[in-house]
Amino acid sequence: MKNFSGKVLFLDRSDINTDEIIPAKYLTEITKEALKPHTLEDLELTGFNPGTDLTDKAVVVTRANFGCGSSREHAPWALEVNGIHVVIAESFARIFRQNMFNGGMLAIELPKEDIDALLALKTADTQITVSFEKRKIRCDSSLGVRECAFTLSEFDAELVKAGGWLEYADTRY
């Protein structure tokens, strides 16, 4: 399985779309690595600096309907090549969520009160540790600690364990 723990990138906004995660003009790239410098470069979020804020981050915490719009898997890939394998949100757009699990990554849905609590722990060094087996996350920051339980469908969990949908489907279909 991929690494699911590390420093947190907080994106305190709903409806962040896949055009914002990776603009269409970069869809002409045919390697995932080429997306890296352009990740989130068009994000509409006050105070966010795509040039520096992504550095060393492993987890995204955000609001509702993350990844809406285009079906481009380039959006989760752009996060992946930056070392981000987990997005924690109030909710996801269907295709984005599926694309995360299809790539063996985690899209964790938490209630609004948990997201509020996590956002309240925002610092430059806030860490989240995900226990996949226990279905728990622990958020540590100089402002406090928050633990949250999450659920995954059996299918999504199997995709994460297999490393993705292609790996899962290959031996079964």
Place this chain on the structure above:
Amino acid sequence: MGKTITEKIFDAHRVNEPFAGTHVLKLDAVFCHEITTPIAINDLVKRDKDRVFDAKRIKAVIDHVTPAKDSKTAEQGKIMREWAHRHNIKDFFDIGQNGVCHALFPEKGFVRPGDTVIMGDSHTCTHGAFGAFAAGVGTTDLEVGILKGVCAFRKPRTIRVDVTGKLQRGVYAKDVILRIIKELTVKGATDCVLEFQGPVISAFSMGSRMTLCNMAIEAGGTCGVCMPDKITAQYLWPFIKGKYKSVAEATRKFKVWHSDPDAEYEKVIQMDISKLTPQVTVDYKPDQVKSVTEIKSTPVDQIYIGSCTNGRIEDLRIAARILKGKKIAKTVRAIVSPATPTIFQAALKEGLIDVFMKAGFCVINPTCGACLGMSNGVLAAGEVCASTTNRNFAGRMGKGGMVHLMSPATAAASAIAGKIADPRKYLK
């Protein structure tokens, strides 16, 4: 308990249910374009699995940036072209035969009632207009689809929208779907199919039904769907006449897919559109919708008529009717892209291209290009576009640009006025 059309399609295509709530479906078709497919092709080659599950069920097109604008887009086209040739994919549409996928594939009769379709493109929901389950997916789902002919979905829930009343002159399917998205919000249909019912939908042409279903994804919907009926059978007749004795027989057979009267819905929305006026988006989300009459004077720099939402022949006819004998405002530039070569030829024969050109429009070839800011009409920062496309996200048609979504009639009226304008006064 009865079943919805989507549940019936799932039942007819289910390979298995590996876990409760997860349905692996057999696919009738896998559609491919040059933006999301090349990475899947390269990955299959790398894994030594460069195969296709059924070359006849794969349909491929180069449509997003065509003709290629640079070396990178040329390479994407090359990967598609070589892949289609080595796997003997006959339904591959290259320059000269290519058009916007969600306009081109229906025109070729590739989608039939009761079918399952995936494509690496969020507007694949368009094909639900034929009474099919058609979903946009990412590249990994596409890759497995190409290799195995299956795709996994969560158990579908359905939101039914009953559209009743009589549309006013100057008000079209685009206005109806913008109004529905406003009601649902951009996430209101997430993990749901949007089922369009009611007398307004039954009277809609296939073109109008495709406009409706096309934008289901803008409310988060997995697919839009309409009941396949006589209008569907008439549209498909050239492709199905060997299978059915008559349009009437096809219409009768299609009814097996119709949602049962006692089917269970997540939600049912009643919408009387008798008082609906032309609609337009006003900000950066497709649910931020107002009536054209409600907004203050909004000058525009560019008009764009085209795309998988509104680049069909009926859209061009509506726009040309307003533009005939008129000139676009001196302060704007206007672009029209007929969505397929067939539409382009029909527009030529009907004299519509003449109307557009005399009005001052630039007529470009079929391509997705400007809709997603890739080519053929990208905006500069600070510019405003009146557009018949489907997404108004910040930067969608070019960084720093603003997109107002509207019907072809409203776009044509806006071209003449130089600002967002009510088409009804041009239709008297």
